[in-house]
Amino acid sequence: MKNKGFNFDSKVKREGAFIYRPKSIRQLFTGKGNIAFIGEAAGAISPSSAEGFSYALKSALYLSESLNNGLDGFMNRYKRKMRKLKFNILLKNLKSPGMYNPTIRKMVMKSGLESMEVEKYLK
Numbered sequence: 297m298k299n300k301g302f303n304f305d306s307k308v309k310r311e312g313a314f315i316y317r318p319k320s321i322r323q324l325f326t327g328k329g330n331i332a333f334i335g336e337a338a339g340a341i342s343p344s345s346a347e348g349f350s351y352a353l354k355s356a357l358y359l360s361e362s363l364n365n366g367l368d369g370f371m372n373r374y375k376r377k378m379r380k381l382k383f384n385i386l387l388k389n390l391k392s393p394g395m396y397n398p399t400i401r402k403m404v405m406k407s408g409l410e411s412m413e414v415e416k417y418l419k
């Protein structure tokens with residue numbers, strides 16, 4: 297980005313927030329009885345990148361789909377749908393140690409793996 301003329305010399309403000317990363321998919325909790333959890337409340341956040349928008353939206357969709365057939369058995373339907381999301385978080389957990397190791401992280405960032413093309417947006 298520096299090569300493209302962006303100047304990162306003068307830092308104006310720095311902010312951070314603590315997050316709870318699910319280290320095991322057992323930490324994901326879809327709910328109990330008639331109380332269901334979605335998004336971060338259910339523990340659905342990426343343990344490697346701390347992204348949670350897509351998980352919040354997906355779990356909300358899964359819950360609404362589960363409720364479409366009524367309250368009867370909705371929790372089991374929701375739990376079943378959430379398996380996909382849990383599996384995805386399991387995979388992210390495998391990736392996580394690499395992402396929190398500065399050397400490996402630097403190598404991945406440099407490789408451009410899973411990066412999007414920004415050049416065309418800078419013209």
Ligand SMILES: Cc1cc2nc3c(=O)[nH]c(=O)nc-3n(C[C@H](O)[C@H](O)[C@H](O)COP(=O)(O)OP(=O)(O)OC[C@H]3O[C@@H](n4cnc5c(N)ncnc54)[C@H](O)[C@@H]3O)c2cc1C
Pocket residue numbers: 312313334335336337341346347348349350352
């Ligand atoms: C600094 C930062 C940057 C992030 N950047 C990204 C990013 O680039 N991409 C990405 O995918 N994710 C990102 N995330 C994560 C993402 O913001 C969250 O995972 C996502 O917003 C979770 O959505 P949610 O609806 O589950 O919870 P939230 O968005 O936290 O919504 C919960 C809501 O419930 C309200 N609430 C809490 N308690 C009560 C109560 N008792 N009564 C009523 N209301 C209550 C809260 O005020 C809040 O509005 C970031 C998070 C942080 C902190």
